[in-house]
Amino acid sequence: MQLQLQQVLPVYFDENHRTGSEIWRQDLTFTKGEYIKIVAPSGSGKTSLMHFLYGMRNEYNGNIVYNTADLRNYTPEDFAGYRKDHVSIVLQDLRLFPEQSVQENIELKRQLNPFHPAEKIREMAERLGIGNKLASKSRICSYGEQQRVAIIRALMQPFDFLLLDEPFSHLDDKNSQNAMQLMLEEAKLRNAAIIFADLERIDWFPYTRIFHL
Amino acid sequence: MVVSFKPIRSLLQTGTNTGSRWFSYVGLGIGVLLLLCSIQMYINIQQLLGGESQRKEGSDFISISKTITNETMGQLEKNLFNANDIKDIADKPFVEGVSPLTANRFRVQLSAGDIIPFSTDMFLESLDNNFIDTVPPNFTWKEGQDYIPIVFSSDFLEIYNVFAPGYGLPQLSAETASQVVVFITCYGQNGEKQTFRGSIVALSDRVNSIIVPKNFLDWANNKFGNTTDVKASRLYIKTRDANNPDFLNYLQQKNYKVNKDKTKFGRVKQVLQGIFSGLGIFGLLVVILALMLFSFYLQLMIARSKDNLQLLLMMGYSPNWLSKNVSKQFIPVYVLVVLVALALTEGMQWAFHHFAMFDRPELSSLLHWGVLSTAIFLIGLSLLTNYRMVRKLLYKLV
Incomplete structure (x- = not known):
């Protein structure tokens, strides 16, 4: 299981961006079990990269290849399978269903391809300190709480790669460490890779490789 | 994949346009009723005026x-x-x-x-x-x-x-x-x-x-x-047709005598068939109109639920599975609409046979199989058009 970047550059970036970047216009291979840290200042294309890897957008030159298949050749059905079985994501903008409860938001992901039984939702929520929020609509939860919901949601499915796009932007250090610990355990369970993009280095992520975008 | 559609149903916001949905159901019902009645009456006329003793091989x-x-x-x-x-x-x-x-x-x-x-x-x-x-x-x-x-x-x-x-x-x-x-x-x-x-x-x-x-x-x-x-x-x-104008002109020109009553009979039949064909076409138009109205309603529904649907697709829900399930939601109401129209047509046919035709043996109080198969065809048609449209719209969201 590997994810390859082949000379990828967003079409809306000019060629200057490639100078100094360790990702754009490079040939890179990420394999299962790796912990990849991507340090990226604002505007360097961090969210674009995550969207490209998850197949949400394709405005890039070059190729992204999962195993042997180029994401450009994926049909909508292929993407559904890719996101259901192989790649999970915590997006910077969270994207929860505002009118559904926390429990429902997580269950909608879990039922698609359950890696954990339904009871695991409560267990994880308790562990991240949002156990009392399960019945609340997600739109009345704070950003920090919503961020933890998005993290738990991402951990409900099987995956080879877990993509994290500034997952702790609204969390304090203690909650962040707590959530990171949970994600590391879950990644280990699946022998999966984590690709973690953030503005700066975070000490409690035990990366095996680091790249500057 | 045994995925439940139940939690997803509430994500499809039907919102305030319930009125337009019911309006399209009623429209569809009226159209189907008109179409089915016309087909049944057309068949009745065939059976009444085109009995075996009068016609051989339809001539x-x-x-x-x-x-x-x-x-x-x-x-x-x-x-x-x-x-x-x-x-x-x-x-x-x-x-x-x-x-x-x-x-x-x-x-x-x-x-x-x-x-x-x-x-x-x-x-x-x-x-x-x-x-x-x-x-x-x-x-x-x-x-x-x-x-x-x-x-x-x-x-x-x-x-x-x-x-x-x-x-x-x-x-x-x-x-x-x-x-x-x-x-x-x-x-x-x-x-x-x-x-x-x-x-x-x-x-x-x-x-x-x-x-x-x-x-x-x-x-x-x-x-x-x-x-x-x-x-x-x-x-x-x-x-083929005793009322063919060319034929009647030819007889007149040759000064041949023809049984006027027989051609009059044919003419009446032709006029009646014309009326019911017209009604049938009108019914078909109403059905098409209702289906169009319903498709606007569906488009509106999908537009309103666009964010939710997009998020579902982003989470890995299969667009094909979603389209099937979204269109499946309307099966019961379509079947109900067509069944009500069928029941009304059956009532009409029974009343026509019993009160207007005094139980004449050429006719049946029950609906002709052609009417039943048209009803089934209409259900299939509306479901297929829905499915195709929902699918098209959802694939655009991926």
Whole structure:
């Protein structure tokens, strides 16, 4: 299981961006079990990269290849399978269903391809300190709480790669460490890779490789 | 993948446009009702006005004769159809077949033997079997056979039954009439005569005559009338449509006489069929309109739920699975709408049969299978159009 970047550059970036970047216009291979840290200042294309890897957008030159298949050749059905079985994501903008409860938001992901039984939702929520929020609509939860919901949601499915796009932007250090610990355990369970993009280095992520975008 | 659609249903915001949804359901119901009623009525007309006794293989049969005027009176040649006339008619595109009605050219006398003391001079005619509506298998004659099968006009039997009591003769049912053996005596020009036995083997609604097998009459005309070239006074014409304007114009131009009542009957039928075809087309238009309205409603629903649907797709829900399930939501209501329309059509048909047609046997109180299959087809059509549209819209969101 590997994810390859082949000379990828967003079409809306000019060629200057490639100078100094360790990702754009490079040939890179990420394999299962790796912990990849991507340090990226604002505007360097961090969210674009995550969207490209998850197949949400394709405005890039070059190729992204999962195993042997180029994401450009994926049909909508292929993407559904890719996101259901192989790649999970915590997006910077969270994207929860505002009118559904926390429990429902997580269950909608879990039922698609359950890696954990339904009871695991409560267990994880308790562990991240949002156990009392399960019945609340997600739109009345704070950003920090919503961020933890998005993290738990991402951990409900099987995956080879877990993509994290500034997952702790609204969390304090203690909650962040707590959530990171949970994600590391879950990644280990699946022998999966984590690709973690953030503005700066975070000490409690035990990366095996680091790249500057 | 056993994924439940239940939690997703609440993500599809139907919002405030419930009114427009119900409006499209009602529209669809009215359209389907109109369409089904029209089809059923169209079939009713076919069954009522196109019964087996009137039509054979879906064609009209009409007899024509030359109009006898004061100028042509007494000139037999001018009042009969010759071979050229027949060929001319047969060549017309609107004519499917022509058969001359050949009459006897000798004196024929009929008596009923001892059972009914009745005797009369009469005539015999022959016609191609294809043109007779009721031809039993025993309607044949071979030379040397002294039995002659007869196809008798039902009108003549009725006329007989009208005058029989006045002459002290028994009235006859159709069944009894066919059991009576009559004696047919043919007189030749040289005083020779021969008597045959005969009986009615079938009654005909179409042919107003006494029909005997063609080969018998040809033989008898030759033997007793000393003629082989018998010209026809009447022609039977088989045509796809007796109301074809070209056909009617041709008859008028040739000054041929036609049974006006028969073409009037056809014209009434044509007008009725026209009305119900029109209604059916109108119903179809209403159905299409309702489906369009419903598709606007669906588009609106998908537009309003766009964020939620996009998020579901982003989470890894299969667009195909979503389209199927979204369109499945409408199966019960579609089936209900069509079933209600079917039930109303059935009520209409029952009332029409019972109150307007007084339970006539040609009709059924139940719906024709064509109507049922149209209803099933409509359900399938609406589901398919929905599915295709939802699928198209969802694939755009991926």
